[in-house]
Amino acid sequence: MLQLTDFKKAYGSRVILQIQSLNIPSGSYWIKGNNGSGKTTLMKIVAGINPFEGFVQLNSIDLVANPMAYRKQVSFAEAEPLFPGFTTGWNLIRFVQTTRKETDAGIQSLVKYFGIGNFLPYAIGTYSSGMTKKLSLLLAFIGDTKLILLDEPLITLEDVFLPSLFSLIKDRQASGTSFLLSSHQPFQQEQFKPDGKILVENQTAQFAAL
């Protein structure tokens, strides 16, 4: 599914990540690493947000050579999302819906899942951090993407919502979507059981035992 080859991310002379070769098969993976290890950087690069050196391919489609085809396959939710505060949640949902060609029924279903319908007509600046986080997660689930990257999906969310989130993840897994989830705390077995763990440390990323 996801292949990183001769991959390097550096800021000037400071190397953040260097991966000679990493091949991640389809499935769901837990990205683990200490603060500042480069988890978010890795996810933002795989999402197509930040530049890098080397090759990143998803289902054999290269991120640099085919930027549109690659981005159609991947979506991303940030750990601490920042959205324009003056616009409404609905506006952003419709914007992403148009770009990802999602149906109205698909959107209504997601809104119901996340239970934020009442807030969406209001400006995002009035949302709590939990509501903003839910909006960010909802946007990541719009469209028929093959890989969903969720950076720290558990932070700022209330516990009662987590079963709904993991239920949605399971539904999408069943329809063939892969997941990369970063989290400092381990997932509860009954909620989410990853297929593998990718450890980000010492400026590189590699598979580790669960």
Next chain:
Amino acid sequence: MSVIINILNKSLIAPFYKSHAGLLFLVFFLMFGVVESTKIKLYHESLIYGMLTSGIFLMVVLAVWLLYSLKSLHFLLKTSAEDSYQFLHHLTVLPARQTFFYFFIISFLTFLPVFIYTVFIYAIGMKDRFYEVLAIVFVFQLALWLLNAWILNYTLRNQHRPSRFTIPSLTLPFQQNLVGIYAGYLFKEEKSAVFLSKLFSIVVIYLVKETLEAGDDFRIVGIMWLFALVSHTYLINKLKVFEDQTLSWVRHLPISTTKSFAAYFILYFLFMVPEMLLLIGAINRGLSWWQLILLPLFSSGFFLAIHCHLFKPNRDPDKFVTYLFWLFLGCFMLILSKLIWISAAALLIGSFWLLRRRFYRYEQIESEP
């Protein structure tokens, strides 16, 4: 210099001059670049005597100073209200008189370019004994500094109170695409800056329209249009900062660089529609319909050239003014050479090439202001 003045200087004054480099450059060019070097002294003496002897001219000058003072006050209030400026709140532990003094210095420093010119007004006015006018100038400028200092001091010490005066907001519809989101940001978050930029720009274009006569050269309109554009450079900078801070996630969506370019183009085309409509009244007076349509195309190219420059990786923010200078000068020369359409085409094609090259290679580095 006191440590606090030093901090305020670095955190407020330096960003003010960086953000308004375009406007200051424009004024400098108008004052010193439009006449031959041998006639500069005579030109400025005429301007100053005009101000000292004509009540109407004096009023116009005072109005321009007031506008500049409002623009600097707006910048200082908006910047100091940002989250990263919360450290300023520590100033409230100092006596109110002391913080008032600091803000008076800050107000004066933002006014410094005008004050330097005023020194020459004082020199000529004293020599020819225009004491009454000089007294008006002195009192007016002092009042501006005191008023700005008072407002800044009051705002710092009364952050818990709701603002007494707010400009009404305009919530734009159609915010479900990039153009709508950018336009929504300008009309909601930068309404004062939009108002001041448009005020300046529309006044410039209105004056040109009123002075044009049948048979006049289109280059007059072209050059004044270019001057009007410079007053918008602050907004382009703000749009890029907005994009970096709250729209970086959009880069993972399947939106081609061509579509992004089209969105910027439409936005920047719309920027100058009010001025374009104003110029309809000047058709057949130095301006044809084709030239009227050419103007917003040229401005879109000019604004896009600035926006795409801001995508340069590891950009040195201090070199922005230099870039702006050369861009302005290049366009100015092409307009003078009756090649505004080549300028428009070159700016649009060059910007598109730059955006395609830089869009996905760009990353906002936290240390960049």
